[in-house]
Amino acid sequence: MEYFAGLDVSMEETHICVVDRDGAIVFETQAISSAAAIAEALGAAPTCRRVVFETGRMAPMLFHGLAELKVPVICIESRQAYQALKTLTTHKTDRNDARGLAQLARTGFYKAVHVKSLPAHAVRALIVARKKLVGQRVTLENQIRGLAMVFGVRLPRGLSPAFVDQVVQMSASIPGLSGAMRGLVAARAAVLEAVSAIDADVKRLVRVSDACQRLMTIPGVGQLTALAFAAAVDDPSRFRRSRDLGAYLGLVPRRYQSGEIDYVGSISKVGDKRVRTLLYEAANVMLTRYKGELKLKDWALAIARRSTMRKARIALARRLAIIMHAMLRHGTEFRPA
Template sequence: MENIALLGIDLGKHTFHVHAQDKAGHQLWRRKLNRKELVELVANTPVCRIVMESCSGAHHFARRFLQFGHDVKLIAPQYVKPFVKGNKSDFVDAEAICEAASRPTMRFAAVRNEQQQTISALHRTRDMLIRSRGSAHNQIHAYLVEFGIAISTGPAAIRKLPAVLEANELPPRLVALLEQLRDYVFHLNEQIAVIERELNALMKEDDVAQRLLTVPGIGPITASVLAAQAGDARQYRTSRDFAASLGLVPRQYSTGGKTTLLGISKRGDKHLRTLLVQCARSIMMHIHKRTDAMAIWVRQLLERRNSSIVACALAAKLARIAWAVLGGNAAYVPHPQRAA
């Protein structure tokens, strides 16, 4: 046990596979453990580096193992897959995790605290409720069209549904079903409002999120997601690295000394990338009212580029600004208009 330098753990729901290596990268032992046995083993192991894939349950175990004094690292699963040798098995995966962690240029994910995971859970639940509400809206519209009734889209049409049902002769059972769906939509609206109130309450307690609100276009939802997903952003070397992790920089396909830049890479968190693009579009809607340096830059881009391209470029700039705000202790201060 004294010679252990690296532990690779392949996480599961009930069983966990551990691969131990020394400093030279030689295998010392392999073990299959349950949840209790894993915690006991790590607690009794001399301080070493422990590496896991950044997946379900990884952040919980990382926090537990950090309490024992270990150096805990999390790796994105896509960085581990190239190191899997031969046929896949749990022990081979654990060995591949050790192999990937041994690379000097490997990128690791930050360990999230409980509040960050709670905020992420609230956002995922909110997204699920919004998708369910959209499905219920579509179902109501589809049923009415089947009976020759076309209503407008949006929440206002659902509120006017009783008047539509009164003005048209429909089967009683269908009317009851539509009313049930309408009540379901109202219930989802209430649940979404409850979660948004909870997020706003958490925002008021978070100094980082309050600083993010000073960035143009970023509202409470985007600020809370940024605070939860990026933390203090110290795991990113530069602001460009942070923007690249969100998939907001061009995808490169270069060979033979010729540089070829394609569309944005769309890597990383799709939800956060979507929110930043929406923030960029909200700025562009009122760009004529702004006089700072960012507004001038956006207007110049709009003269020669499509609005969608400008929105992605502005989203990348907002991500860079957010990185600076997350890594520092000051709010965003817009640059004044540059003299001609």
Template sequence: MMDKIQPKSTEGGTMSALKIIGIDLAKTNFYLFIINELGKPTEKIKLTRTRLLNWLAQKPQTIVAMEACGASHHWACEIKKLGHQVVLLPAQHVRAYQRRQKNDYNDAQAIAEACQHGAIRPVPVKTLEQQDLQTFLKMRQLVSMERTQLINHVRGLLAEYGIVLNKGATELRQKLPALLEDAENGLTDVMRALLHRQLIRLTALGDELEWYNSEQKKYVRHDPVCQRLLEIPGFGPLVSQAIKSWMGDGKQFNRGRDASAALGLVPRQFSTGGKQVLLGITKRGNAWVRSMLIHGSRAVLFRTGGKTDPLSVWVNRIREKRGFNRAVVALANKLLRIAWVIIARHEVYTPVMMKNQ
């Protein structure tokens, strides 16, 4: 995608480039900063939300750069329909191009100059299907978090009355009705009424989460990419769908290591004076997707003891030298690289067996 942004040779031998328009998105008013074909700032303009597309429709083909933020994928799709090239840039990398005081015009200038520099890997524009998948995962995550918060809330309140329950939704759903019926546990009528309402909420959240899980299994069952991802150790329906939603078609990465770096699974460097120092992982990118992948890798590592396939032998050797947690992260790094090959190159996971097997 970035190749289209670089200057192109004309038949006369001179170099020409497209104009770059940096847009600072907002809810109502958009601020634009324009860099001409020679790379010089030429204009800055303020447009309302309703005027933006009409203004761009009157312009010749140009490069429109925006930060990858809320509603940016919607605007990117609409602007691409007008014939313009759209570049979405990660907001954390655009920040380095900001100078002077922070205001909307300076933000738009930083976006345009970051696009002009061409060193930042752009964010792929999501299709409506990809946005639907991402929305599904976010809603499921919200329901799961609400249920966990409710469980911890009720357990904490019961502990104040001397009733201690084990962790987990099953424990609370099974024992809470009995606590409400027990007249000798010291709970007041007010507390019983409050707990009854919380039990209704817990049941409703559990049923809603089951619906999301059921729909997730249906999607994975009929999606060819997720079906191939399921063959990877530690990849269940949730991890497969999360990795597909985050990675897309994988074409934005040149290799699997780039995908691992984007998800924050590579060591953080603090090197100077020719001395290389590697610290913990960078933890960049989507924290929830990374945590799902880590959980899947941990489940695999729990079951690698005694296995002789190359992957198990490799990760067991790391566990012996570096410990369990580092082995989990190393395995997550390798599994993500495998997932990138499966998604970007449309390959199928075929585990390599030992020669003596």
């Protein structure tokens, strides 16, 4: 007899349900949301062929922890599971969700997703933290600039050396404004120091990564883009075709078809937003700053002449994703042609 399990994971507890091949419930329990506790709870049930749970914040830790403990765990797409679970029960409870997930595991009606390795998640955390800090720096500079504008002072660019000097000079004779500006400038300096520390980590990671070094041979692809793309792909072999990267990163047009209606819209924008943005920026650099001869650039400029520069950047970003995946998969460098 085959058995299947569903795990409804929350921060504190995980509801576990095991069903047999016919869908009858044979085991139910709760466990602390840790890989060891869940594996121990499943040890009291019949050996399961599949154990499924949904994507979420705790998915990487639980997936890799359970896999190390030899549990046949599968992480499934939460949006698809949500739509399926809505049709199974009237009331949404953790217990019912675990039962529904067990039924999905039994029937195979789920979409399995790749759970990135923990080092890849660590790199992604580094990139997300940098983006957040840069946003905080811009917010502080805009706040300083707005306060200065009230007193008729126009400040230079935030990263110019004269920025802080002019802020201090213009606020020195105004007691209340001086204290506010000193606090904002100190906060900005702390944020800049944190960004510099993250940039040093990025340089160190790129320096020891052969994959990133190969990706950076593409004009317009810098350290941050190479590192973010390598972390997003994680395992190049999980994509059967390089062209699948366009859809994975949301760089292909969204399509809706029903009967006589067949609508092709703008790009879907699913997947990793930060990687998509970095690829778009790399495409823009190649089109506007790279002065060498490159057929890839000429191809994108031809699209711009037929349509718009924005569509050319998107098309080039999609092509860059395909090329970069092929480079990661085959261990090759960029060959301008």
